[in-house]
Amino acid sequence: MSNLKICNRCVLNENYPGVKISDSQKCSCCTDMFGDTYKNYRAAFKNYQEFKKGIKNFTGKHYALLMLSGGKDSTYLLNELVNKYGINVLGFSVKHPFESEVALNNINSLIQKIPFEHIHLSLNTKVYKKIMQKVFSLKRDDIFSERLPCTVCGYITEIAGVTMAYMHKIPYVVYANDPLQILNTDYNIKKDLENMIKICGKADVYSLFGKDIIDEIIRAEEDELPTIVTPYVAMMDSYNENEIIEKLKAENLYRGDSVQTYCSLVPLLNYYSFSKYNSYFFGHQLAQEVRQGNTDRDFALSYMEMYRKIIMEIAIKEDITEDDMKFIRTVLEKKYGKDNKEKIEYECKSIVNMRNVANALQLNISTNS
Template identity: 35%
Template sequence: MPICTVCSLKDTHPGVTLGDDGVCSLCTLDAAGDLLENFVYTRRVFEEFTRGGPAPDGDYDCLFMYSGGKDSTYMLDKFVNEYGKRVLAYTFDVPFESTHAAGNIKLARERIPATFMTDSDDDGIKAVMREVFNRTPEKPGKYLDEKLPCVSCRTFFVIRAVLHAYRHRIPYIVLCADPQQILTMESDTREIVRGFYRAFGARLTGESFRSELEQLLFAEDGELPRIVFPFIAMRYAYDPDRIVAELKEKGLYASSPLETHCTLFPLLNYYSFTNWDCMFYKLNAASHRRAVRRDENHDRSTFSISFPRAADLPWIEERLKKVVLEIAADRGDPAAHESELVDLFTRLDASEDAARFLAREFLGMRKTAAGLGITLRSSGARA
């Protein structure tokens, strides 16, 4: 199968095309024009927020989407202790939350003087996940379609956060997407709502949010909260390893990025392999390779997971695909699967404990899917 000679993305990857020279459209920056307008807008909103004073009409300057991962923990600490913002740290209690993410949230509650709140809707978010996983996506697909379950989950609770901020007159919502994701995410509140409706239709939208979304669609512009992407300002200096090191030094992070994934991480890889013939982190790996090829003295990646230079990523991807599809089909020896997964994750710089933690979550993938009403297929990438 043809792959990009720079970043190793396959020609079947959604939103990617290969040129006659074997270089993909992401490496040649063909998507740059489409991303520029969103980048300019998000940069302007970030600057307005950081330079502005206290919000005049409420108790909080922003509602901060706090997951317990390294990016949101890093920025929550910065917003409260460096920027001096009055922060409502909003955590949506996803039923698939990692125990390690929950532990980081506990550390933040003890050490960061923000106001913390938790929201939940188990039935709603599970219904969205069933819809996404059980649907066959349209081909050839768009950029980030291989991450559609993750994006849909996030959109669901972002809308809930928007509704809370709207009701309580909180002017900004902070979303700590990593730098490359920022450029492909919707930054307009109304468009977030419209996008959910287009993706899931009237029935599921109505079941999830009743008639409340009409308030957002017909509100005055000045009444709607604006989305802030804080990593927009540090996109060229984004270093996930440094972020983790700083947080651990402050006692705010007690795990690794791989361990703070939600428990759907194995199913996310299953979705990517069966629909797009790629592992869930293939864009992350491609971003890393692209950066190294362009500047061999730096390992910078614009995504939130970095990859070791020595890793044979196409080889790792094929091995992971084989194990994931065997587990989905209930084939093979679980002990052999665990050993293989531990080896793969340690090759990606996970510690022994983190690799074994992840491997056991992969072994429980069928049980997780059954609990959500997700039908697993095991025939490989779909046509």
């Protein structure tokens, strides 16, 4: 990465798809802070205001379908919507082969503790794996995105949630994206479904969701479809991650942390980003942390280099040595602090398991990919 042009304000380099570095060494994301970021914020704010206004006049069964992942943000949002605002929420989760056990346990615990209906949709595992295998295997020039496998999995979840809300006549689908994910909140179900079909093929999309409902969504007018709401993005100035975790754990509603509730695909997603784009999978989020002054820029750059070594030189190996494990732990200790032993060990296991996840998708991984 030392030969790349790197933004001197954040950490993004010219290898990230869509990122340009100017002569003044500023990336296009830093110089266009009032572009997509502001556009997404305004859309999120508008939808959230309409969501709040409509609550008291709603006469149907469920006012909102909440995308419930078992992570801290969707858990906190569920508790707020149900117990603070008295909204009748349909919780919705999507089962897939790489779901976090910690997240799944959190969801099952919430079902016992909070009065809400919940649907845990099981996808056709064979079709899901076929789609993910295809996406991971696409060449760099086929689809220009360092986050493509995650994006496609996000499309799957979005389409599943919106179609469920549409069938149940639920006016809103609520996502718990935190403000750092603002660039990933430009949801448009018709456009995203079109992209999904373009990438994966209509036959696999039909197999996963059903032909009739997909064709109905394609034919529907925009105002006939549920509106997607992202409250945390709309309220970005008041979002406080530490406060959310503290309140949830005080009420025994949440276990683990953000690392432990990630799906087991994360190391492989990083492999995809590094091998095809020489880019860190969480690069945009880390860049935003640097811009906000929450993470030191020099540390962020150093960490990305060390994590690249972990994924591209250690995790791909069939036999990982004790020295390898020591290096992984040292890097993670620098990021999380030595006291976060449970988080560090969880991520270590996830990294070491990368080859097994790749094998489950019948993917060949190597330094030459």
